[in-house]
Amino acid sequence: MAVSTETLEQVNSIAEDGYKHGFVTDIEQESAPKGLNEDIIRFISAKKEEPEWLLEWRLKAYRHWLTMPEPEWAKVDFPPIDYQDAYYYSAPKSDADKPKSLDEVDPKLLETYEKLGIPLREQEVLAGVAVDAVFDSVSVATTYKKKLEEVGVIFCSFSEAVQEHPELVQKYLGSVVPYADNKHACLNCAVFTDGSFVYIPKGVRCPMELSTYFRINAENTGQFERTLIIADEGSYVSYLEGCTAPQRDEHQLHAAVVELVALDDAEIKYSTVQNWYPGDEEGRGGIYNFVTKRGACRGKNSKIAWTQVETGSAITWKYPSCLLIGDNSVGEFYSVAITANRQQADTGTKMIHIGKNTSSTIISKGISAGRADQSYRGLVKVMASAEGARNFTQCDSLLIGDQCGAHTVPYIETSNPSARVEHEATTAKISEDQLFYCLQRGLSAEEAVSVIVNGFCKEVMKTLPMEFAVEAQKLIGISLEGSVG
Amino acid sequence: MSLIEIRDLHATVDGKEILKGIDLTIEAGEVHAIMGPNGSGKSTLSYVLAGRDGYEVTSGQVLFDGEDLLEMEADERARSGLFLAFQYPVEIPGVATTTFLKTAVNAVREHRGEGALDAMQFLKFVREKAGALNINDDMLRRALNVGFSGGEKKRNEVLQMAVLEPKFAVLDETDSGLDIDALKIVADGVNALRGAERGMLVITHYQRLLDYIVPDHVHILAGGKIIQSGDKTLALELEEKGYASFVGAEAA
Numbered sequence: 001m002a003v004s005t006e007t008l009e010q011v012n013s014i015a016e017d018g019y020k021h022g023f024v025t026d027i028e029q030e031s032a033p034k035g036l037n038e039d040i041i042r043f044i045s046a047k048k049e050e051p052e053w054l055l056e057w058r059l060k061a062y063r064h065w066l067t068m069p070e071p072e073w074a075k076v077d078f079p080p081i082d083y084q085d086a087y088y089y090s091a092p093k094s095d096a097d098k099p100k101s102l103d104e105v106d107p108k109l110l111e112t113y114e115k116l117g118i119p120l121r122e123q124e125v126l127a128g129v130a131v132d133a134v135f136d137s138v139s140v141a142t143t144y145k146k147k148l149e150e151v152g153v154i155f156c157s158f159s160e161a162v163q164e165h166p167e168l169v170q171k172y173l174g175s176v177v178p179y180a181d182n183k184h185a186c187l188n189c190a191v192f193t194d195g196s197f198v199y200i201p202k203g204v205r206c207p208m209e210l211s212t213y214f215r216i217n218a219e220n221t222g223q224f225e226r227t228l229i230i231a232d233e234g235s236y237v238s239y240l241e242g243c244t245a246p247q248r249d250e251h252q253l254h255a256a257v258v259e260l261v262a263l264d265d266a267e268i269k270y271s272t273v274q275n276w277y278p279g280d281e282e283g284r285g286g287i288y289n290f291v292t293k294r295g296a297c298r299g300k301n302s303k304i305a306w307t308q309v310e311t312g313s314a315i316t317w318k319y320p321s322c323l324l325i326g327d328n329s330v331g332e333f334y335s336v337a338i339t340a341n342r343q344q345a346d347t348g349t350k351m352i353h354i355g356k357n358t359s360s361t362i363i364s365k366g367i368s369a370g371r372a373d374q375s376y377r378g379l380v381k382v383m384a385s386a387e388g389a390r391n392f393t394q395c396d397s398l399l400i401g402d403q404c405g406a407h408t409v410p411y412i413e414t415s416n417p418s419a420r421v422e423h424e425a426t427t428a429k430i431s432e433d434q435l436f437y438c439l440q441r442g443l444s445a446e447e448a449v450s451v452i453v454n455g456f457c458k459e460v461m462k463t464l465p466m467e468f469a470v471e472a473q474k475l476i477g478i479s480l481e482g483s484v485g
Numbered sequence: 486m487s488l489i490e491i492r493d494l495h496a497t498v499d500g501k502e503i504l505k506g507i508d509l510t511i512e513a514g515e516v517h518a519i520m521g522p523n524g525s526g527k528s529t530l531s532y533v534l535a536g537r538d539g540y541e542v543t544s545g546q547v548l549f550d551g552e553d554l555l556e557m558e559a560d561e562r563a564r565s566g567l568f569l570a571f572q573y574p575v576e577i578p579g580v581a582t583t584t585f586l587k588t589a590v591n592a593v594r595e596h597r598g599e600g601a602l603d604a605m606q607f608l609k610f611v612r613e614k615a616g617a618l619n620i621n622d623d624m625l626r627r628a629l630n631v632g633f634s635g636g637e638k639k640r641n642e643v644l645q646m647a648v649l650e651p652k653f654a655v656l657d658e659t660d661s662g663l664d665i666d667a668l669k670i671v672a673d674g675v676n677a678l679r680g681a682e683r684g685m686l687v688i689t690h691y692q693r694l695l696d697y698i699v700p701d702h703v704h705i706l707a708g709g710k711i712i713q714s715g716d717k718t719l720a721l722e723l724e725e726k727g728y729a730s731f732v733g734a735e736a737a
Contacts, residue, residue, distance in 0.1 A: 436537050437575040441589035441645065442563040442596070451588060455579030455628065 032089035038062065041190055044089045048159050048193075051166060054173075061179040061189035068183045074346035075375045075407060076315050078288065081253060088191045088224075144208070153206055153237075154199040158226050161197035168199055172230055176259035176296045176323070184255040184317070185292035188224045192257070195226035200235035200266070209465055211240040225256040231266035233299060238269040240468060254313075256291045264299030264326065271464055272320075273472055275312035275479075281341050286314025293320035294350075297329035297358075305332035306349070307463045309472045311479040314343060319377065321350035324358035324386070331360040334460040336472075338453075338479045339372035339404070348378040348409075353386035353419070362393040365457045369400035369480055375407040380421055382414040389419045397427040398456050400449065400480065450477030486551050488513045488684040489653055494545035496533045502543070503529040505709035511653070514681040518695055519688045520720060521706035522728045527688045528572060530706070531657045534686075535569040536562050550652065564596035566652035570642040570659050577629040582641065585629045586611055590648050614647040618674045636667035643674040654678070655686045660694035672697030692724035707732045 032043045041062055045055040070080070148155050154165060161169050179189040200206050231237055241258075254276070260268050270293075279286025289312075295304035306320040316339075322331030333349040351360035364376045376397070382389045397406035408425045430452055438448035454461065454473050461469050489511045496504040503526045511517050521527050532540045534547065536559035547554040554562060577585065590610075591601040602610060615625060618640045630638050639659055646654055656675065660668055675698050679685070687698055695703070695717065703719040704711045705728075713719065713731060723731065 431575075432538065433575045434577055436535075436559065437571065437577070438589075439559040440535050440563050440569050440571075441585070441649070442560055442592040443588060444560050444592070447588065447592065448560075451580055451585065452577060455577055458579035 032087065034087055035084045036062075036086070036088055036191070040088050044191060044193060047089065048162065050162055053170060054162060057174065057179065058190050061186050062191075064180050065183065065186040065190055068180075068186060071183055071317075074317055074377070075373065075409075076317060076344045076346050078315055078344075081288075083187075086253065089193060147207065151204050151207060152201040153204060154197065155210055156197055158192070158195040158197050158228070161228070165197070165199070168230065169197070169228070172228055172259065172261055174259075176261060176294050177257050177292050182292060184290040185257050188226060188255045188257045188292070192224040192226040195228075195256075197227075198229040198237065198239065200229075200231045200237045202232045203234040204232075205235065206237040209238045209240050223254055225254075227256070227258040228261075229259070229268060229270070230261045231263065231268050231302075233263045234265045235263075236267045236269075238271070238465060240271050240273075240465065242273040242275065252285075253288050254290065256293075258291070258293040258320075260293075260295030260304055262295065262297050262299060262302035262304050262326075262329075265301045266299060267303040267305075268295060269305045270295070270307070270320070271468060272306075272308040272310075273468065273475065274308065274310045274316070275475060277314075278312050278341065278343050279314040286343070287312070288315045289313035289318065290315075291318045293318065294323065295321070295331070296323040296325060297331060297355075298323075298325050299329070300326040300355070301328045302326050303330040303332070305330075305334070305463070307334040307460065308336070308347075309460075309464070309475070310335070310337040310345060310347060311475055313345075316343075316345040316347055318345075318347045319349055321352070322360065323352045323354065324360065324389075325354045326358075327355040328357045329355055330358070332463075333360075333362045333364070334463045335364045336367070336457045336460045336476070337365070337374055337376075338367045338369075338476060339374045340369040340480060341372060342370070343372045343374075345372075345374040346377055347374070348376045350379040350381070351391060353380075353382040353389035353391070355386060357388040357390075358386055359390040360392075362391070362395075363459050364393075364395045365460055366395070366397045366406050367400065367453055367456070367476075367480070368397065368404035368406050371403045373405040373407075375409055377409045377411075379411040379413070380423075381411075382416050382419040382421065384415040386416050387418050389414075389416060389421075391419075391421045393421075393423045395423075395425040396456065397425075398453065399427065399429045446477065446481050449480050453477075453480060487511065487548070488515075488550060489554075489686075490546075490548040492546045492548075494530075494533070494547060495543045496529060496545075497541050497543055498529060498539060503709055504533065506545070507706075507709075507711060509704065509711060511684045511686060513652070513684050514679075515702065516679060516685045516687060516698065516700045517702045517704065518698075518700035518717075518720060519686060519704050519706050519711075520690070520692070520723060522732065523690070525706045526709040527690075527706055528657055529709075531569055531655045531686075531688060534562075534655055535559060535567065560592075563649075564593050566650075568646050568649055568651035568654040570639075570646060570654065570656040572658040572661060574630045574633075574638040574642055576631045576633075578631050580629050581626055582629050583608065583611060583625045586625075586645065586648055589645070593649055611644075611648055615644055617677065618644050618647070619670055620644055635662035636664070636670075639663060639667065639671050640674070643671055643678075647674065647678060652682065653684045653686070655688065657688045658690060659687070660689055660691065668694065669697060692720045695720045705731055 032040050038059060041058050045058060177185050179186055198210060229239060260270060262268050276287040276289055297304050304322050310316055320333060324331050331351050337345050337347050339345045349362055362378055366374050366376055368374050376395045380391045395408045399406055406427055410423050412421055414421060434452055435448050438451060453476055461472060464472055487510045491507050491509040494504055494507040519527055533542060542555055587607045594601060620640055659671060687700060700717055703715055703717055705713045
C-alpha cells in the first residue's frame with residue numbers, strides 16, 4: 001500500500017536528520033554460501049543469536065523437510081525447484097549493484113507506480129534504487145511503536161520478538177501451522193530469516209491498523225517470511241499485509257508462513273494485497289508465491305477474517321484457513337484473485353469446524369484473463385464435535401477472453417448431522433453486451449473492464465479497510481490492462 | 486454543416502448485408518423518426534452508428550459534426566457526443582448506478598476539457614436530473630439496471646442521456662415494454678432534452694410513441710433502405726395502412 005502523507009512526512013523528517021543519530025552501522029553482512037544444509041541453518045540461527053530451542057526446532061523441520069515429497073495436487077505447472085541453487089541467507093545488495101536512479105528501472109514498473117499515485121520517493125524504495133539518504137524504516141516504526149506501547153501492543157520484527165519476548169514466541173510458534181504441515185511451510189520453519197510479530201493484550205482494541213509497511217527493515221526478509229499474531233482475550237486487531245505497488249525481488253521462491261491465534265472473544269482481521277512481480281507476458285521471471293496462512297480461533301466467540309486481493313506472482317499457492325475450535329467462533333474468507341497473461345493461481349481456504357455452533361463464510365471471486373489459469377480449492381470440514389455448525393460458500397469466476405481457465409474444487413466433509421453447509425458457484429464471461437454498453441457511455445475499454453470487474457468483486461472489496469480498498473480498486477483495473485480489445 | 490450526414494451506408498452482420506444504402510441527414514435541433522417492420526435494419530442502423538463490434542460497414546460515409554464518424558472507436562463516438570438509448574439496457578452487477586454515471590460523465594467531461602466532478606458535485610447534479618424522471622436515491626444506489634423493471638430501465642436510459650448531454654441521440658425502441666404511464670414519463674424526459682443544439686433519431690415500431698415525442702421528419706425503413714420520408718403525418722398514414730402497403734409498393 002502507498003504510504004499516507006503523514007507517514008511520508010515522518011519518513012522525510014527521519015531521512016533528513018536521521019544520520020546525526022549515527023545509526024549507520026555495518027549492514028554489509030556476510031552471506032551464507034549457496035545451497036541448503038544443516039550448517040546453513042546453524043549459520044542463520046547464529047546470525048540471529050537465537051536460543052537453542054529455536055535452532056533445534058529449525059533443524060527438526062529441516063530433517064523432516066528432506067523426507068517430504070513436493071506437493072503436486074495443485075493445478076499449477078512449473079519446473080522442479082532446485083533448492084541447492086539458492087541463497088538462504090544473503091547480505092543486502094550493495095549500492096553498486098542497484099539501479100542508480102529511476103531511469104534505470106523498467107519503464108513499465110514506473111508506469112504502474114504513476115497510475116497508483118505513488119510518490120517519487122517511495123517509488124525509489126520500491127524499485128530498489130540506491131537512494132543517497134537511505135532511511136531505515138525501523139525508525140519509522142519506532143514512532144508507531146510508542147503509540148502502541150501505550151496500550152501494551154507488541155508489534156515488532158520476528159527476530160526482535162525472539163530476543164525480547166521468547167516466552168510468547170516459544171508458546172505459539174508452530175502451534176497453528178506445525179513444522180511438518182507441508183513441504184513449503186516446513187522449509188520456511190528451517191530457514192526463515194524474519195517477519196512480523198504482534199501481540200494484543202487482554203481487552204485491548206488496537207488503536208490503528210497495523211501494516212507491514214512500517215516494519216520491513218531489510219530487503220531480503222521477504223523470501224521466507226514468518227508472521228505470528230496473537231490476540232489475547234477480548235482484543236481486536238486489523239492487520240494489513242502487502243503493498244499495491246509491484247515490488248522488485250530477486251528471489252523467485254517465496255514460502256511464507258502466517259499464524260494467527262485468537263483467544264476468547266478476540267477478533268483478528270487480516271487483509272492482504274499481493275502484487276509481486278508476475279513475470280513478463282510469457283511468465284518469465286515471476287515469483288512463486290507458496291504461502292501457508294492459518295488462523296486458530298481457540299477461544300469461545302472468537303473471530304478470524306481473511307481478506308485477500310491477489311493480483312501478482314507467476315504462481316500463487318495459498319489457502320488462508322481457519323481452525324474453529326472455540327464454541328461460537330467465526331471464520332471468514334474473502335478473496336479476489338486475478339490472473340492474467342501466463343499467471344497461475346490455485347487458491348482458496350479451509351474451514352475446519354470443531355467447536356459447537358461455529359460458523360464460516362467463504363466468498364471467492366476469481367478473474368482470469370489472457371492465457372491464465374486459476375482454481376478455487378476449498379475445504380469445509382465439520383467434525384463430529386461441531387454441533388450446529390454452519391457454512392456458506394460462494395465461488396464466482398469471471399473469464400475475460402477465450403484462452404483462460406477457471407476451476408472450482410470444493411471439498412465438503414461433515415461428520416455431524418446438524419451441520420448446514422451451502423455452496424454456490426457461478427462462472428461467467430464479461431459479456432460483449434456489457435462492454436459495448438460501457439463504451440457507448442464514453443468509458444475506454446480499460447475503464448469498462450475495471451468497472452465491470454470491480455462490480456463483480458464488490459462483496460470482497462467492501463471488507464477491506466477503506467484506504468486499502470481505494471488502492472485495490474485501482475490495482476484491479478491496472479492488473480487487467482490490455483486484456484480486452 | 487449538418488449534425489449528422491449518412492451517405493449510401495451499407496453494412497453487414499455475420500456476412501449478411503442488412504443496410505443496403507441508407508441516406509439520411511439530420512440537422513441540429515431536429516427530431517427524426519425511423520419506423521419499420523421487424524428485420525428492416527432499424528437496430529442495425531443504431532449499432533452501426535454507435536460503432537458496435539461485429540457490425541461491419543462495407544461502403545458509404547457518415548459525417549458527425551463534420552468529422553468522419555466511422556473512423557472513430559465506439560467510446561470516442563460516445564465522448565464526442567453520440568448517445569444510444571438501448572432497446573435492452575444491460576445489467577452490470579455490483580456497480581451502483583451513480584458510480585457508473587459518474588464514471589461516464591467524467592469521461593465525457595474530460596474529453597470536453599472540463600474538470601471532473603467530485604462525488605458531492607456529481608450527486609447534486611444527478612439528483613436534479615433524476616427528480617424529473619421520478620428516479621429516487623434508492624434507485625441510484627442500486628446496481629446498474631439489476632432487478633430494474635422495464636420502465637425503470639428506460640427511465641434510467643433517459644437519465645443517462647440527460648447527464649451526458651449528447652449532441653446527437655439515437656433512441657432505439659425506447660417505447661418497447663412500457664405501459665402508458667411509463668411511456669409518458671420517458672417521453673416527457675426526452676422532450677425536455679430537445680433543443681436547438683441537439684439532434685435526435687427516434688427508432689420505433691409503433692406510431693404511439695410519436696404522439697408524445699412529435700418528430701419533425703418521419704422515415705420508413707424497409708429491407709435496409711429508407712423507402713419513404715415525410716412529416717409526422719406519414720407516421721399516422723403508416724399506422725392506418727400498415728407496413729405492408731408501403732413495403733409492397735416498394736417491392737412492386
